[in-house]
Amino acid sequence: MHTVVLTKGVPDFREGQVSFDEDGHLERGKTPTVMNPNDKHALEAALQTKVRHGGTVSLMSMGPPGYKEVLREGMADVYADDLYLLSDREMGAADTWATSITLSTGIEQLEEPPDVVFAGFKTADGETGHTGPQTCWCMDWPVVTHVVALDIDEAAETLRAKRLVEGDVAEIETVEAPLPCFVVADPEFEPTYRKAEHRLRHKDLRAETQDRAEEFEEHLTTFNQEELNLDPDYIGLDGSPTIVAGVDPIPKAPSEREATMVDATDEAAMESVFEELTPYAGGD
Numbered sequence: 001m002h003t004v005v006l007t008k009g010v011p012d013f014r015e016g017q018v019s020f021d022e023d024g025h026l027e028r029g030k031t032p033t034v035m036n037p038n039d040k041h042a043l044e045a046a047l048q049t050k051v052r053h054g055g056t057v058s059l060m061s062m063g064p065p066g067y068k069e070v071l072r073e074g075m076a077d078v079y080a081d082d083l084y085l086l087s088d089r090e091m092g093a094a095d096t097w098a099t100s101i102t103l104s105t106g107i108e109q110l111e112e113p114p115d116v117v118f119a120g121f122k123t124a125d126g127e128t129g130h131t132g133p134q135t136c137w138c139m140d141w142p143v144v145t146h147v148v149a150l151d152i153d154e155a156a157e158t159l160r161a162k163r164l165v166e167g168d169v170a171e172i173e174t175v176e177a178p179l180p181c182f183v184v185a186d187p188e189f190e191p192t193y194r195k196a197e198h199r200l201r202h203k204d205l206r207a208e209t210q211d212r213a214e215e216f217e218e219h220l221t222t223f224n225q226e227e228l229n230l231d232p233d234y235i236g237l238d239g240s241p242t243i244v245a246g247v248d249p250i251p252k253a254p255s256e257r258e259a260t261m262v263d264a265t266d267e268a269a270m271e272s273v274f275e276e277l278t279p280y281a282g283g284d
Contacts, residue, residue, distance in 0.1 A: 001055030001154065003046045004107060004114040005078060006132065009033040009063055009070040010124045035070045038120035041185040043078040045150065046118045048191040050079065051202050053152055058110065062086040062094070062102050068220065076213040079205040083216060084110070088225040090232050095240035096130035102235050103131070104138035105228050115179045116152070116159065117141075121187055129184075136182035144177050145184040149192070152179070164188055 012032040046057050057080045061067045064087060071083040086106045094102065107117060117139075119132030136143040144150075150161040157179045164186050165171045193199045212219060225232065233239060262269045 001049060001053040001116075001152070002058070002112050002114045003049050003055065004058045004060055004110070004117045005039070005042050005046045005074065005080070006103060006117065006119045006135065007039040007042070007059055007061050007070060007074050008036045008120075008123055008131075009061070009067045010036045013124060033066060033070065035073050036120055036123045036125075038122055038124070038185075038187060039074070040077065040120075041187055041189045042118040042120045042183075043074060044191045045147065045183060045185045045189055046116075047078045047202075047205075048150075048193070049116065049152060051193060051198050051205065053154060055115075056081040056112070058082050058084060058114070060084040060086070060103065060106055062091060062099055062106070064092075068217070071220065072213060072216040075216050075219070076209060079209040081212075081219070083220040085220060085222045086228065087222055089236075090225040090230075091236045093237035093240065094235060095242035096126065096128055096134055097241060098235050098237075098239040099131055100134035100138055101239065102228070102230060103135045105230055106223060107135075107139065109223060109228060113180065117180075117182045119182070119184050121146075121184060132182065132184045139182070141180055141182050142177040143182040143184065144175055146186040147183050148172065148186050148188045148190070150183065159183070 010033065012034045049055075050057050057078055059071050059074045059078065059080045059082075061071055061084075063070075063085070065085075067085055067087070068083075071085060074080060075083060084106060086102055091098075091102055107114065117136070119135070122129035123131070133143055133145065144159070144161045144163060146164040147161045148164050150159060152159050158176055159179060159181055160174065160176050161183065162172050162174050165173050193202055225235065231239075262273055264270065
């Protein structure tokens with residue numbers, strides 16, 4: 001069983017980490033890069049698959065050389081066996097469509113074709129949710145989105161998944177797809193290890209991964225535009241049909257905030273805090 005997880009580096013949007021210029025635009029060079037939070041659910045789905053069915057997990061990302069650290073983090077989280085970085089200036093400033101073309105080509109370049117490709121729900125910096133399904137479209141595979149639980153029947157070469165369907169009422173539906181297929185993990189995904197053998201294997205994998213993650217560059221392969229044989233007209237900025245009509249400046253948070261210190265042993269003061277918060281608890 002070979003699985004591939006797609007991941008991306010995004011700006012660290014925690015307060016105090018993000019840097020903006022005087023016009024309110026994000027300064028990526030001055031803002032730390034972290035793994036996209038939603039990708040962690042895809043990592044958990046791939047790890048569950050490895051624990052239950054064995055095999056290997058590959059992590060893949062498209063981005064600048066600094067994304068190596070994101071891949072290292074992912075290797076430690078999912079106990080990955082190898083890492084792939086698609087990196088070239090020709091790939092820069094890509095929208096989701098050009099990114100999907102590049103990622104699908106990278107997947108096709110792998111020596112061992114994957115049985116399942118996992119992707120996160122959406123990225124913290126784009127919020128489109130397009131890249132996973134578009135990459136799947138480029139590969140002409142079946143796709144299952146909003147997956148909250150899954151299992152694989154290796155003999156039948158099928159994946160059975162529960163997916164979240166949100167309408168007037170949130171529902172769970174069960175679907176089946178032939179392998180190879182593409183899975184978009186929902187933020188509600190929860191890995192399960194009910195069997196003792198699975199819990200023991202999870203423990204063993206965690207131990208064996210520590211050394212591999214420390215020497216992650218020995219397991220890293222980087223592909224540039226020429227090695228992927230990609231036409232520059234179809235990748236990066238030139239291959240991106242998306243047009244940004246405008247960008248609204250993001251207001252900066254105040255450098256200082258007023259705060260009232262309250263002693264937890266002061267009953268009158270605590271009562272005033274309760275009275276202040278009560279309207280918000282009621283939805284006002």
